[in-house]
Amino acid sequence: RIRRRELECRYDIDDMTPLFLAIYRSLIPAEEEKEKQKQLLVSLRKLVNKEWPDAELHLYGSCANSFDVSNSDIDICLAIDDSKMSKSEILLKLADILESDNLQNVQALTRARVPIVKMMDPVTGISCDICINNLLAVANTKLLRDYAQIDERLRQLAFIVKHWAKSRGVNETYRGTLSSYAYVLMCIHFLQQRKPAILPCLQEMEATYLANVDGVQCAYFDQVDRIRHFGAQNNESIARLLWGFFHYWAYCHDYANDVISVRAGRNISKQLKDWTRRIGNDRHLICIEDPFETSHDLGRVVDKYSIKILREEFERAADVLQYDSNPSVTLFEPYVP
Numbered sequence: 001r002i003r004r005r006e007l008e009c010r011y012d013i014d015d016m017t018p019l020f021l022a023i024y025r026s027l028i029p030a031e032e033e034k035e036k037q038k039q040l041l042v043s044l045r046k047l048v049n050k051e052w053p054d055a056e057l058h059l060y061g062s063c064a065n066s067f068d069v070s071n072s073d074i075d076i077c078l079a080i081d082d083s084k085m086s087k088s089e090i091l092l093k094l095a096d097i098l099e100s101d102n103l104q105n106v107q108a109l110t111r112a113r114v115p116i117v118k119m120m121d122p123v124t125g126i127s128c129d130i131c132i133n134n135l136l137a138v139a140n141t142k143l144l145r146d147y148a149q150i151d152e153r154l155r156q157l158a159f160i161v162k163h164w165a166k167s168r169g170v171n172e173t174y175r176g177t178l179s180s181y182a183y184v185l186m187c188i189h190f191l192q193q194r195k196p197a198i199l200p201c202l203q204e205m206e207a208t209y210l211a212n213v214d215g216v217q218c219a220y221f222d223q224v225d226r227i228r229h230f231g232a233q234n235n236e237s238i239a240r241l242l243w244g245f246f247h248y249w250a251y252c253h254d255y256a257n258d259v260i261s262v263r264a265g266r267n268i269s270k271q272l273k274d275w276t277r278r279i280g281n282d283r284h285l286i287c288i289e290d291p292f293e294t295s296h297d298l299g300r301v302v303d304k305y306s307i308k309i310l311r312e313e314f315e316r317a318a319d320v321l322q323y324d325s326n327p328s329v330t331l332f333e334p335y336v337p
């Protein structure tokens, strides 16, 4: 493989920024859709509190971290303190409650890695997954939302990357490619590495948010209103950053030795984490450290077949942005096997 690490991007890359920004804007959900999500949450809260008065419902995932494109499913976490019932029993009970309130396609997946109840609200057409007591996901949702408020280029980059990943079929964890959450972490890490940096490392700054969530210390600087100017020294356009992102993952990332870490604000070594060999199903072929559950590699779903697909897609994207005459179309061409 020819390593094109030294390559500069094409001279007219910045001219493509308006096209990518137009795509970004077209993906933002309408205000009306966000309103419907809120209404659904309110009615679900009423329903759940009839059975469990002290339980709380939290939105998490993309609908709450500001990285949601239109028509996304919503993710909800039921926080409940019930020692008399197991998680499965709670899920089954919840499924009953939802079904008797005429919610559609109610399904309790009690054996999934993250057990959930799935359902669809026929009034708003919104599909939703409800999990139990997954409060770390609520905490990382806040971290992502806080990063998004520092520099708008993060949201722009992540939307385009997510749209690319969905179009190219590489946003499917059950088939060995990466979750949306992993892609957003890759974008944050990339913007932390720019020179000058576009994003800071919030977990290395003075902690203004501190929480112990399921035994994990979550601590970082969350007063992001005060650091909105952070990336101002860097004026790279979104098209240039997009090229840089794919070029990094295609030709520069050291897959054999490095772990990307948003927590540390840089790459750290696989050796340090003991992620150098396969343990059980964790192969660590692309390593993305979870910012709070640091023993958790979001690349663990990637296997020896899907790593090849992923890397070929990164290369294709970098090459499209480099050489194609119409990159804002070609980049998102659906993958046809």
Ligand code: GTP
Binding pocket: 060, 061, 062, 063, 065, 067, 068, 069, 072, 073, 075, 136, 137, 138, 140, 141, 179, 180, 181, 298
């Ligand atoms: P889209 O639904 O694709 O718009 O993105 P999303 O951010 O909602 O991603 P997804 O539905 O896959 O995951 C929901 C949330 O679960 C994430 O935003 C994280 O807060 C949390 N999460 C924590 N650990 C993991 C993990 O290992 N994989 C995934 N997918 N999500 C995790």
Ligand code: MG
Binding pocket: 061, 062, 063, 072, 073, 074, 075
């Ligand atoms: Mg989601």
